[in-house]
Amino acid sequence: MTDNPFNQEPTIEQTAVLLIDIASALMSSGAHTMRIIQNVSRMAETFGYELDLSVFQLSIMMTIINKENPGKLLTQVKKIKPLHLNFTIVSELSALSWETYDKHLPYDAVRSDYHKIISKKRMNSWLVLFLVSAANASFCGLFKGDFTAMAFVFFATFIGFSVRQEMMKKHINHLVTFTSSAFVASLLAGMGYVLHVGHTPEIALASSVLYLIPGVPLINSILDILQGHILTGIARLVNAVSLIVCIAIGLFTSMLILGLEKL
Template sequence: MDIHHRLKELSKFLSDYSTSLMAVGVHSSRIVKTTSRIAESFGFYVDMTIFQKTIIMTLRDKDNTHSYSTVNKIKSMALNFEINSRLSSLSWEAYDEHLSLDELKEKYTEILNKPRLNKWLVLFLVACANASFCRLFTGDWSAMLLVFIATLVGFFVRQQLMERHFNHMFVFVFSAFTASMIACTSLLYHIGNTPEIALGTSVLYLIPGVPLINGVIDIIEGHVLAGTSRLINAALLIICIAIGLSLTLLLFGVETL
């Protein structure tokens, strides 16, 4: 196999690999390091420019006499820390064991095709986590119960809308509205001693923590463009959450939290 063909095949794989990392919630520096590690295992070097929706990559040999460039869109995938970890481990496996490209593709496909956690289990665990947040913010047991129910319904609505490919900003507005509307019953019917805590924490499961953290890390490590775009996207989602919560307050005539 001549060097041009090798560069082309490896570049296509690395382009898919890096966009998958971006999609599941990896910060930019880690994407560059893991992708470069695989390229070095084949004796090549990679230069990357990471944007919010695309990754531009150039794969070249040591003497910079042969190169191949690709532009690939970021995949539409949910955040997944297991895939994140396994794809990162794959880069070390490629570097330490000098895997062939066919072996890499096989392992990569296996990682991406592994079944996700049962969505009903995820729904229950998210509800438990948000109820715990309520308790952390000094909510009483009745507030925790309401937050648990509100999160169950709100996150279920989010799952259903995402499966039907609704715009993700609309999904955040509607999910926040649904959860906060259920939690608002604690204020309307004077349930428990901390109804404000129940209402305020009912939408915390929607907070885009990973984009916020990754955006800050990207900016600190020099990936200013990618970091800024991530922070802007996270800020828009937070505004959507605020809109959903505000609709509940307006609908029920609640003036203050």
């Protein structure tokens, strides 16, 4: 594949930069550690390198070694961007790694594919907002909430999730974001108590904050621990638990304001 005279062999520096970029993109899109290591090692093998990788919560450390000339090696450390779940990136980079391996894709092709994948647009944020609100309302229905409760939850989630989207755009601390979003959503859902409408206002209040539960980090953390990446798993777990505590603080604050603690 690389017999094209215009295609120069990539240097070890170029290869290392591409591979560590892919690893950090996978990490910030929400892949679990085992998948990151397997994908990137597979690509390194195709390019003729051996690869060792350490994944932490905020940085990735990687060494690549030339297989034919083991004296040539390079170690790199890269920061990881804050977690912004994007399973399209995880899925397509995973497919790209197999394609690289099976078709022996050259370096340039892999690099341009990688840039194409990470620059894809996300789903329209208004559509996401609507679908999340509908989801949380039907969540309330699953817990045997009546239609009034479901309507309250839809409204509360709509406002609460847009608060979260706006605060995430402004890069405000994620713990503060979760607390405020939970506070706003539960305050609005708790209006059912204040206005005395519907028969199940407590279910509306309880399910109004559930769209914030960090399900993917929770599952990833347990998966990492089960597969032996205990340190990364614990880091993810602490992160997820602190988000849950923030949700509880937001919920607790609005319950105090609404005077619901004496129920």
